[in-house]
Amino acid sequence: MSATLERGYLRLLNFYPAEYRRDRGAEILETLMAASDGRERPAPRESASLILGALRVRAGLVGRDSRPLVLHVAALALLVHFTVMAARRVSPYSFDLSPDVLIPVAALLGAVATIATWRHRPRTAILTASLAFVLFQxxxxxxxxxxxxxxxQVPLAVLLLLPALRQSAPAPARGVLRHLPLVAVPLAGLDGWAGFGAxxxxxxxxxxxxxxxxxxxxxxxxxxxxxVLVQVSFLAETAGTGRFTDTVVSLGLAVVSPALLLISSTTVARRI
Known part of the structure; x- marks a missing residue:
């Protein structure tokens, strides 16, 4: 067996977490070396496969039901989105003796619901998010x-949190998925074409x-x-008006991204 080839495989295996290498590293290396066919270097396809496998392990994809975690992360992102948008409405006038004083209260309750979701407290999250929604409306x-x-944002988040009432807390999100709720911050802060570009x-x-x-x-x-739901609602409101055509175009643009993401991700998840 080639020492050069073994060193090449070991370098690729270093992409995997240390715990994973301790448990399965020797077995994987033995299998790779046995199938090497006298090569001096790892084949490009092997290298790509090992790196991709390492990224999947670091993302926490090995041997877990991902559906509860996806719903949890999406609900968390929606509540972050609502909280940021509510906070943007807060102004010095929000603290006088008028209904506007409820805006910072709604933003605060949105933050509480976000933390409760992050800590896997679905009942607290649903109650505080619902109250924040009512106060804001x-x-x-x-x-x-x-x-x-x-x-x-809140109705969707509550809908996604309902299954968690009967389930144990999902495994913690790892990798890029762990940080996905942060994407809601710039999305909530951008409007018009800047928001569309984001x-x-x-x-x-x-x-x-x-x-x-x-x-x-x-x-x-x-x-x-x-x-999408915002545009569908706006389409219903503008039916029979001169803005109807523009709203249909806006709805079409709004549908493209989530449709591509949900269809492609579902297809890929079934194949893995």
Missing amino acids: VTAWPMAGPSNGEFW VATVSVAALVWLAVDARVAMALGLLLLNY
Whole structure:
């Protein structure tokens, strides 16, 4: 057996976590060396396969049911999105003796719901998020409604959290999936074409990452359903008006990213 080839495989195995290498490293190395056919270097396909496998292990994809975790991460991202958007509404006028004082309260409750979700307390998260939603809608009435940008995050998050009431806490998110809720911060802070560009950018990145972790695209697709529901609601409101055609175009653009993310991630997840 070639010492050069063995060193090449060992360098590739270093991409795996130390614990994984201790448990299975020797077995993997033995299998690779036995199938080497006298090569002096790892084949390019072997190298790519080992690196991809290491990234999947680091993402926590080995031997776990990912559905509860995807729902948890998507709900967390939606609550972050709501909290940031509610916080953007806070102004010096929010603290006078008027209904506007409920805006910072709603933002605070949104933060509490976010923390509760992160700590796997679904009952607390659902209750505080629902209260935050009610307070925010009372404050924004009559201007707010289903076509308002702050409307759908909480209902979607609550819907995604309902299965957690009967399930144990999922395994902690790892890798890129762990940080996905942070994507909601810039998405909530950008409007118009800047917001569209941000959505397109993160969507493309998630599609590229499909080969490693399809759960990232799936959770992002669930987050972006918020934008689809806003446009559907706006379409219903503008039916029969001159803005109807523009709204249909906006709805089409809003549907593209979540549709691609959810369909592609579901397809990839079934094949792995």
